[in-house]
Amino acid sequence: xxxxTQSPEALRLQEGESSSLNCSYTVSGLRGLFWYRQDPGKGxxxxxxxxxxxxxxxxxxxxxxxxxxxxxxxxxxxxxxxxATYLCAVQAYGGSQGNLIFGKxxxxxxxx
Amino acid sequence: xxxxxxxxxxxxxxxxxxxxxxxxxxxxxxxxxxxQQKSSQAPKLLFHYYDKDFNNEADTPDNFQSRRxxxxxxFLDIRSPGLGDAAMYxxxxxxxxxxxxxxxxxxxxxxxx
Numbered sequence: 001x002x003x004x005t006q007s008p009e010a011l012r013l014q015e016g017e018s019s020s021l022n023c024s025y026t027v028s029g030l031r032g033l034f035w036y037r038q039d040p041g042k043g044x045x046x047x048x049x050x051x052x053x054x055x056x057x058x059x060x061x062x063x064x065x066x067x068x069x070x071x072x073x074x075x076x077x078x079x080x081x082x083x084a085t086y087l088c089a090v091q092a093y094g095g096s097q098g099n100l101i102f103g104k105x106x107x108x109x110x111x112x
Numbered sequence: 113x114x115x116x117x118x119x120x121x122x123x124x125x126x127x128x129x130x131x132x133x134x135x136x137x138x139x140x141x142x143x144x145x146x147x148q149q150k151s152s153q154a155p156k157l158l159f160h161y162y163d164k165d166f167n168n169e170a171d172t173p174d175n176f177q178s179r180r181x182x183x184x185x186x187f188l189d190i191r192s193p194g195l196g197d198a199a200m201y202x203x204x205x206x207x208x209x210x211x212x213x214x215x216x217x218x219x220x221x222x223x224x225x
Binding site for chain 2: 004045099101
């Protein structure tokens with residue numbers, strides 16, 4: 001069964017304190033791994049897609065990396081506005097048309 | 113800006129009273145999805161349309177139905193809401209090619225009293 005597990009469930013950082021979020025996945029065949037940001041009471045906002053092991057993507061203070069078993073979202077020198085829940089999702093071969101299988105997310109809090 | 117718009121943002125209904133949630137898109141995407149997200153849980157796919165073709169997930173209760181009258185609009189009908197159906201309902205769209213991302217609306221928060 002295709003599955004996504006994210007850790008930690010919650011992460012509290014001081015402003016400027018860099019860290020990483022983990023996304024472990026098991027999937028029959030990976031079409032793509034996606035990272036989303038979700039603010040309270042809002043829908044997920046697309047951040048990155050990674051397609052193959054070794055691939056990296058960057059956007060401002062965020063960098064996503066991918067191996068054959070997991071993905072990391074690295075946050076460098078975070079600011080309070082980076083506080084949100086970060087969702088990881090996979091799209092598998094043979095799944096419903098384009099469907100994403102989500103993890104439960106990591107809730108990030110960045111204190112000034 | 114091209115968008116996915118959900119209405120209403122908040123919906124309160126009574127136990128057993130039918131309710132309809134709506135979603136519209138200006139992205140002209142082929143695929144529209146409905147996800148259910150309960151507090152601190154992962155979004156869970158209920159069903160999706162590829163153009164006019166409806167695809168139901170195996171574990172989606174019969175209480176949930178959907179309509180897509182045209183490319184731009186999609187509706188979620190809950191025939192007899194129970195207390196366990198209280199959740200955030202997310203609409204998403206995609207161009208439908210392998211590896212393409214989903215674009216989400218801001219959701220409708222459903223409360224069942």
